[in-house]
Amino acid sequence: MSAKLVIQALTLLFTLSLSSSSSSVTAHSSSSSSSTSPSEWRSGRATYYAAADPRDAVGGACGYGDLRKGGYGMATVGLSEAMFERGQICGACFEVRCVDDLRWCIPGTSIIVTATNFCAPNYGFPADAGGRCNPPNKHFVLPIEAFEKIAIWKAGNMPIQYRRINCRKEGGLRFTIGGSGIFISVLISNVAGAGDIVAVKIKGSITGWLPMGRNWGQNWHINADLRNQPLSFEVTSSDGRTITSYSVAPKSWSFGQTFEGKQFD
Incomplete structure (x- = not known):
């Protein structure tokens, strides 16, 4: 060279x-x-x-x-x-x-x-x-x-x-939960279809759907106390399609864990 x-x-x-x-x-x-x-x-x-x-x-x-x-x-x-x-x-x-x-x-x-x-x-x-x-x-x-x-x-x-x-992926969407205390950060990866995400909502067992903000890249965040609750996610891709994965993370989830949800068809 x-x-x-x-x-x-x-x-x-x-x-x-x-x-x-x-x-x-x-x-x-x-x-x-x-x-x-x-x-x-x-x-x-x-x-x-x-x-x-x-x-x-x-x-x-x-x-x-x-x-x-x-x-x-x-x-x-x-x-x-x-x-x-x-x-x-x-x-x-x-x-x-x-x-x-x-x-x-x-x-x-x-x-x-x-x-x-x-x-x-x-x-x-x-x-x-x-x-x-x-x-x-x-x-x-x-x-x-x-x-x-x-x-x-x-x-x-x-x-x-x-x-x-379109992206072709094996398995479902992956949700990696980071943060500490009431600050929750979620990295969403392995996304099929359009591949890029434009909106995310999160839901605990005792809350309604809460919109998350883009922190950077495909890391999304929210200030909410969702500890000791199973977590569900609603994800919208850039082509306008939305997929909902219920109770992806169990009540016992902890920061640093990755969970798999549904995948775009």
């Missing part, structure tokens, strides 16, 4: 905090499906990062934590500001393919990745000369394991096409 590419890769490591805890790259598979058609192909660009330590387990700006344990592996992507939508896009799935470069593209290939991180802009450089993740650029930063599925690593900053697709 040239010195220039080494510097680019190291720079992206500091900019992003994507997980590098898995060496495999696979499309997410499950029995979950949806009738919604993929969106049209759009133009963008992609670079990659190479992890300094494969044992790192940093989940990135969406808050998913250890991406390998969460089922995302290295099939992930950090998105530029023009796409990240302040974290609302977290969990959305994209199909990405290399185009317009016969020298570096691997013909007939594409990858499916989940948005798990943010590529921060660098306003010290213009968008067309170093500020790759500056608006209005539609830029993808991929783990090198994913990038090499569609292009040769020497390509560096590649033109791509991408389209939004």
Whole structure:
């Protein structure tokens, strides 16, 4: 690798905090499906990062934590500001393919990745000369394991096409409960269908439905004393679909535990 590419890769490591805890790259598979058609192909660009330590387990700006344990592996992507939508896009799935470069593209290939991180802009450089993740650029930063599925690593900053697709996941929605006392934080992951969440409500056995606010990424929070109550969740995805999982967490739940609910069809 040239010195220039080494510097680019190291720079992206500091900019992003994507997980590098898995060496495999696979499309997410499950029995979950949806009738919604993929969106049209759009133009963008992609670079990659190479992890300094494969044992790192940093989940990135969406808050998913250890991406390998969460089922995302290295099939992930950090998105530029023009796409990240302040974290609302977290969990959305994209199909990405290399185009317009016969020298570096691997013909007939594409990858499916989940948005798990943010590529921060660098306003010290213009968008067309170093500020790759500056608006209005539609830029993808991929783990090198994913990038090499569609292009040769020497390509560096590649033109791509991408389209939004439905996510396919195994099992149900996962609710990881954090917080302390009357502050409750819930990370929602493994979301099929649209993949990204726009609204969440929580309910105890002695309360009505209480709306939660987005803390960051797909972490949602509320100030309410719901201890010693079974918890139910109502989750709405960006395509307007709502799914309700009753008594997901038993009365004996504790902070730090993860529970599985229903899944979008």
